[in-house]
Amino acid sequence: MSYAQGRARRAGAATAAVLTWAGLLAGAAGCTSGGAGGSAIGGMLGKPPAPEDAIRITPDDTDREVRPDRKLRVQVPDGRLESVTVVKEQDAQDSPVVGHLSDGGSRWQPDDDRLALAAKYTVDAVAVDDDGHRSARHTTFTTYVPGERFVGYVTPENRATVGTGMIVSLGFNRDIDNRAAVERAIRVTAKPAVEIRPHWFGATRVDFRPETYWKPGTQVTVALRLRDVEGARGVYGLQSRTFSFTVGRSQVSLVDAARHTMEVRRDGALLSTVPITAGSPKTTTYNGKMVVMEMLEVTRMNSRTVGFGGEYDIPDVPHAMRLTDSGTFLHGNYWAPDAPGRTNVSHGCVGLRDVKGGGSDTPAGWFFDRSLIGDVVEVVHSKDKTVAPDNGLGGWNMGWKRWKAGSAVN
Secondary structure, X not given: OOHHHHHHHHHHHHHHHHHHHHHHHHHHHOOOOOOOOOOOHHHHHOOOOOHHHHOEEEOOOOOOOEOOOOOOEXXXXXXXXXXXXXXXXXXXXXXXXXXXXXXHHOEEEEOOOOXXXXXXXXXXXXXXXXXXXXEEEEEEEEEOOOOEEEOEEEEOOOOOEEOOOOOEEEEEOOOOOOHHHHHHOEEEEEEOOOOEEXXXXXXXXXXXXXXXXXXXXXXXXXXXXXXXOXXXXXXXXXXXXXXXXXXXXXXXXXXXXXXXEEEEEEOOEEEEEEEEEOEOOOOOOOEEEEEOOEEEEEEEEEHHHHOOOOOOEEEEEEEEEEOOOOOOEEEEEOOOOOOOOOOOOEOOOEEEEOOOOOOOOOHHHHHHHOOOOOOEEEEEOOOOOEOOOOOOOOHHHOOHHHHHHOOOOO
């Protein structure tokens, strides 16, 4: 329904309400007895009830700044409701509010009991009393317009094809205090079905994953119903959207830092063993499972941006794939061509032999062309700790029992 149609329909409903009451009052006036001392039927049966008494609607007519937890109700003390029509106007669009009758038709309430924010509601109700008399009422009210909103920034992108290690990650622009309410407003489902559970990392991030890597071919759908959800006091969600992504083939690569090799397996079968260089003894590479988060044909790497001094500033690192938020990459290396397969010389990254500008026929180019965001790279035998579960998409390094314990709902 268009905005103009909604206004026209509400105007018609209001006119109908006026005409109904005009007809009722005209009918009462026509039943007056002939003598001067005669009285109208209103004197015999009592004064006709005012519309607001015959049909009680909350919130009240013309109420403003109504909070979302107020209950929308239409009730009659006697008789039954014949019809109730509620229209919500939000963002210049009209939409019907679906509800149901209860208590023998004496009460109506919406199926979704939470009011939308920044919206105008129009209620048209018709009731019939025990004597068969009809009455109508038309009311409007507007809801609270919040001054602060929160949004969630989601990985991966809509319609993406990803590796089997992808984790659905939402980062929020504000601290979330009501985490259970926000968690309930996010639904992640898969075909074929698999159990998917959330884990909160602090106040601004929640990740979702299954117990083990996704099965290739899985279709994953993420429904965000965050609009009007109160994430913190006075801070409400803005988003209401659904998106999906597809899990592609399985590719898991095992980096052995001690042997200076990387075994690349596709759907369980070994594709190739590639020579690598890992972190030097003073700047070792994290152990553990990491997920490709970003793929760049070329990028600049400056040691100062990751907490080092001025050890390096390389403006054209080829075939760079980000593995952690803290700056771990798997990338092409052309400045130390003899290191891969022999020695570890990097500042924590995993390097593959490449040429300046990036070559398609080099080990780095070969691996880059066969990789997806969401692929898993696991490092073993490095003299470093295991990467933290919240450093990039490192959640696979956390056991399932502990992961599930990070749900705000449970």
